[in-house]
Amino acid sequence: xxxxxxxxxxxxxxxxxxxxxxxxxxxxxxxxxxxxxxxxxxxxxxxxxxxxxxxxxxxxxxxxxxxxxxxxxxxxxxxxxxxxxxxxxxxxxxxxxxx
Amino acid sequence: xxxxxxxxxxxxxxxxxxxxxxxxxxxxxxxxxxxxxxxxxxxxxxxxxxxxxxxxxxxxxxxxxxxxxxxxxxxxxxxxxxxxxxxxxxxxxxxxxxxxxxxxxxxxxxxxxxxxxxxxxxxxxxxxxxxxxxxxxxxxxxxxxxxxxxxxxxxxxxxxxxxxxxxxxxxxxxxxxxxxxxxxxxxxxxxxxxxxxxxxxxxxxxxxxxxxxxxxxxxxxxxxxxxxxxxxxxxxxxxxxxxxxxxxxxxxxxxxxxxxxxxxxxxxxxxxxxxxxxxxxxxxxxxxxxxxxxxxxxxxxxxxxxxxxxxxxxxxxxxxxxxxxxxxxxxxxxxxxxxxxxxxxxxxxxxxxxxxxxxxxxxxxxxxxxxxxxxxxxxxxxxxxxxxxxxxxxxxxxxxxxxxxxxxxxxxxxxxxxxxxxxxxxxxxxxxxxxxxxxxxxxxxxxxxxxxxxxxxxxxxxxxxxxxxxxxxxxxxxxxxxxxxxxxxxxxxxxxxxxxxxxxxxxxxxxxxxxxxxxxxxxxxxxxxxxxxxxxxxxxxxxxxxxxxxxx
Ligand code: SF4
Numbered sequence: 001x002x003x004x005x006x007x008x009x010x011x012x013x014x015x016x017x018x019x020x021x022x023x024x025x026x027x028x029x030x031x032x033x034x035x036x037x038x039x040x041x042x043x044x045x046x047x048x049x050x051x052x053x054x055x056x057x058x059x060x061x062x063x064x065x066x067x068x069x070x071x072x073x074x075x076x077x078x079x080x081x082x083x084x085x086x087x088x089x090x091x092x093x094x095x096x097x098x099x
Numbered sequence: 100x101x102x103x104x105x106x107x108x109x110x111x112x113x114x115x116x117x118x119x120x121x122x123x124x125x126x127x128x129x130x131x132x133x134x135x136x137x138x139x140x141x142x143x144x145x146x147x148x149x150x151x152x153x154x155x156x157x158x159x160x161x162x163x164x165x166x167x168x169x170x171x172x173x174x175x176x177x178x179x180x181x182x183x184x185x186x187x188x189x190x191x192x193x194x195x196x197x198x199x200x201x202x203x204x205x206x207x208x209x210x211x212x213x214x215x216x217x218x219x220x221x222x223x224x225x226x227x228x229x230x231x232x233x234x235x236x237x238x239x240x241x242x243x244x245x246x247x248x249x250x251x252x253x254x255x256x257x258x259x260x261x262x263x264x265x266x267x268x269x270x271x272x273x274x275x276x277x278x279x280x281x282x283x284x285x286x287x288x289x290x291x292x293x294x295x296x297x298x299x300x301x302x303x304x305x306x307x308x309x310x311x312x313x314x315x316x317x318x319x320x321x322x323x324x325x326x327x328x329x330x331x332x333x334x335x336x337x338x339x340x341x342x343x344x345x346x347x348x349x350x351x352x353x354x355x356x357x358x359x360x361x362x363x364x365x366x367x368x369x370x371x372x373x374x375x376x377x378x379x380x381x382x383x384x385x386x387x388x389x390x391x392x393x394x395x396x397x398x399x400x401x402x403x404x405x406x407x408x409x410x411x412x413x414x415x416x417x418x419x420x421x422x423x424x425x426x427x428x429x430x431x432x433x434x435x436x437x438x439x440x441x442x443x444x445x446x447x448x449x450x451x452x453x454x455x456x457x458x459x460x461x462x463x464x465x466x467x468x469x470x471x472x473x474x475x476x477x478x479x480x481x482x483x484x485x486x487x488x489x490x491x492x493x494x495x496x497x498x499x500x501x502x503x504x505x506x507x508x509x510x511x512x513x514x515x516x517x518x519x520x521x522x523x524x525x526x527x528x529x530x531x532x533x534x535x536x537x538x539x540x541x542x543x544x545x546x547x548x549x550x551x552x553x554x555x556x557x558x559x560x561x562x563x564x565x566x567x568x569x570x571x572x573x574x575x576x577x578x579x580x581x582x583x584x585x586x587x588x589x590x591x592x593x594x595x596x597x598x599x600x601x602x603x604x605x606x607x608x609x610x611x612x613x614x615x616x617x618x619x620x621x622x623x624x625x626x627x628x629x630x631x632x633x634x635x636x637x638x639x640x641x642x643x644x645x646x647x648x649x650x651x
Contacts, residue, residue: 010126011196012150053128057146074578076517079526080148084518086446086528090179090194091149 002039003030003063003070004046005077006055014080014092015055017046023055026092027070027081032063110253111213118142119201126198143214144200147519153192153200154217155207159227159245159269160188160472162212164459167470169210171455177203182455184440184448184476186512186563187266188226189217193519215253220261222252222333228270228277229473232394233435233481235427238288239296241271243389244325247380251326258333262340263348265333266305269298278474278590280304280313281566283350284332287592289319297321302332302362303354306560310596311351314359316366322385324370326378331369335362395467395482400432404485410492417492419503419541425488432485436466438478438495439502439510443539444532447513448476450500457498465491474563475512477505507544508552508617509535512563516556516573517580523556525573525580525606530554533610538617547617550631553588566590568632569616570597571609582609586616586643587635600640601648612647619646 004017015023016030024030033039039060046058062073072078083091118138125135139145143154155170170190174182177199178192185191195203207213216223225245232240248267252258258265269286270277279285285301298320304313320328336350339357354362411418426435438458441447450458458478462470465487466480473479478500483491495501504510511534514520516527531554538544553567557574564570570585581603588597604612617631619642624634635643 007146007150009132010198012146012194014149050132051128053126056132075525075575075580076148076523079517083149085526086518086532087179 001063001065002033002042002060003027004033004039004042004058005030005061005080006046006050006058009053009056017042017049021045021049023049027063027072030063030070032065032070033060108208108211111208111211111215114142114213114215115201115204115208118204122197122201137219139197139200140218141215142200142204143217144195144197145218145521147193147515147521148517149519150194151197151200152519153195153203153214154185155190155192155212155214156217156224157188157190157212157472158249159225159231159242160229160474161227161231161242162470162472163468164463164470166210166212167455167459167462169206169212171452171459173203173206174455175452180452181449182452183446183515184450184472184478186474186476186514186561187217187224188229188472188474189224190472191515193515220263220265221259222248222255222261222265222267225249225252226266226268226277226282226474228272228275229471229475229477229479230276230426230435230481231271231471232392233426233428233433234272235429236272236274237429238273238290239271240389240392240394241269241277241286241288242392243385244286244288244298244322245269246388246391247325247385248329251329251378258337261333261337262342263345265336265350267329273592275590275592275594276473278563278566278594280592280594281306281310281563281590282313283336284329285313286325291319295321298325300328302366303351304594305349305351306563306565307349308346308558308560309349309351309355310560310565311355312594312596313351314354316359316363323380323382324374325380327374327376328366328370330373330378331366334369335365339365395469397430397433397467397482399430400485402431404432404488406486407488410489415541416496416501416503417489419545420492420495420501421488421503422545423503423507424505426479428482430482434483434485434488435479435481436483436488436491437473437505438480438500439504440477440500441504441510441535442499442502443504443509444536446528447511447531450478454498454500457494458500461491461494475510477510503541504544506549506551508538508547508550509544510551511535512551512553512567514555514562516554516562520556522559523573524558524575525556525582527554527556527562527571527573530571530573530582530606530609534613537610537614546627547621548627548630550617551589552613563590564588565596566594567597568630568635569613571613574603576603580606582606584609584612584616584647586640587632589632598640601644615646616643619643 301313517523555562585597
């Protein structure tokens with residue numbers, strides 16, 4: 001299973017592709033794609049958004065869904081989804097309550 | 100000290116204006132990311148894991164209070180109130196917004212700073228000994244030469260698109276604190292029999308995935324030939340350096356594949372063509388630039404200070420600080436003080452905006468307004484009166500930058516690693532923090548003595564792990580962090596690349612493994628004077644291997 005991720009062009013925030021082509025700041029709200037075609041289509045949608053100055057650095061990444069929660073497979077993406085492990089007061093982990 | 104001349108000022112302002120317009124065009128959709136990326140990189144703006152990152156050059160690691168205060172202001176206003184000093188004597192801001200960067204560059208330009216040539220396949224920020232202009236063992240201040248090289252290399256049209264990035268380091272002392280032998284060009288100031296200044300020249304050093312110690316190509320390059328010879332090296336590299344494979348594009352590979360003798364001959368041939376041309380350095384020009392770096396007026400004092408001795412007797416932390424964080428100054432009565440950016444359990448090289456402000460104040464008050472950043476990620480006040488040490492120390496304690504651990508096991512170099520870096524394969528900082536905590540007790544560190552641990556979060560080796568007495572490289576294995584340990588590396592005048600000691604360790608195991616290595620050393624050393632590196636070079640890796648993996 002995959003999600004599509006990128007950074008917002010303007011402020012660099014980590015975002016994921018969600019319903020209706022919107023980009024969300026919490027991985028919990030991302031849309032999960034299964035199967036080659038669905039992923040390719042989603043990636044194309046992401047690249048289109050890069051052309052339209054919404055985001056930058058679009059790529060697909062592996063996730064697992066555990067008890068209904070989207071969890072990145074790789075440590076790199078786990079850290080990207082939360083913030084630096086050395087600075088619990090920074091990044092997404094700091095705004096954990098407000099989705 | 101060096102001040103930009105008018106040429107620099109107008110050039111930097113122009114560049115800032117250009118970048119402002121490029122950002123506007125990017126945001127308006129007139130530039131695609133593919134078009135914009137090289138432009139932002141030319142201005143030091145990277146995209147990292149969580150955000151953009153802006154890398155600001157601190158040429159040869161030298162700055163003053165006003166500039167440091169500006170860095171504090173930028174951290175506070177546009178970032179998350181801290182900055183990170185790197186192994187290239189730069190500072191990185193980890194959370195700037197794209198829309199703010201033109202403004203940040205404008206603010207930097209106000210204090211003669213910029214982010215030019217901190218990225219890309221050009222000649223990067225020239226680095227130098229952080230005790231330059233102050234050290235007792237110095238032959239001459241290396242910074243005027245670093246500055247001459249900077250002016251020559253800035254926007255050099257022929258060398259803007261090299262096969263790969265190109266790093267130059269220079270030291271003015273026989274004790275190499277600038278790691279010159281692991282740079283593309285390393286320069287070591289020296290004198291010939293006639294007493295004239297020149298350079299020992301090394302070419303093709305470097306770390307990364309293929310670590311190599313630089314090869315000596317000249318025992319004595321006369322001062323006047325510095326630029327012509329550098330140009331000759333760059334021309335040969337530009338012509339023959341590989342462009343087919345990014346991983347084989349650095350000059351070290353060219354040296355390796357061509358062979359030293361042939362390459363040397365190529366360089367000398369090129370040099371002969373241009374040595375009497377426009378690049379010949381006239382004596383007046385060197386002396387003119389040297390004047391910018393004229394040392395502050397320092398009155399000769401006593402080699403020891405009663406105030407320091409009295410305080411040492413009554414304050415163990417102060418005694419520890421004095422024992423480790425001072426470097427002998429060429430003027431009696433003065434010393435160069437290392438402010439430790441390595442608090443126990445802290446993040447190597449990070450400084451808060453408040454700390455930066457304090458450093459600026461202290462530099463102005465006690466240090467003739469001079470500050471240096473070391474490639475070991477610490478901050479130095481190069482000219483401090485011995486008698487001022489107790490007062491200075493008290494203020495460093497209050498700012499939490501007074502750890503007396505310079506050169507000790509907790510003075511760890513660590514790259515940002517996977518907590519920030521898009522290229523990382525594992526985290527570096529948390530490993531540094533845990534090692535620092537494990538060995539943090541003052542007596543224990545002092546007992547272990549000089550021991551340089553260097554940690555990188557991937558094969559690119561920004562944390563210089565290859566030249567750590569103990570090096571740690573973070574990799575990924577089956578989705579888990581995994582750390583490879585090397586022993587016996589060194590970046591000084593007797594440089595060596597560390598050897599992999601055996602299979603790597605999980606994140607849980609790695610600190611225990613380091614402790615075993617340290618205990619093994621303590622058990623076999625010939626007294627306290629024999630450092631870890633000396634002991635390792637004497638006995639070889641076997642006892643260490645055995646301690647880690649059991650008898651073979
Ligand atoms: S060594 Fe690797 S992980 Fe560390 S800063 Fe360099 S590129 Fe990033």
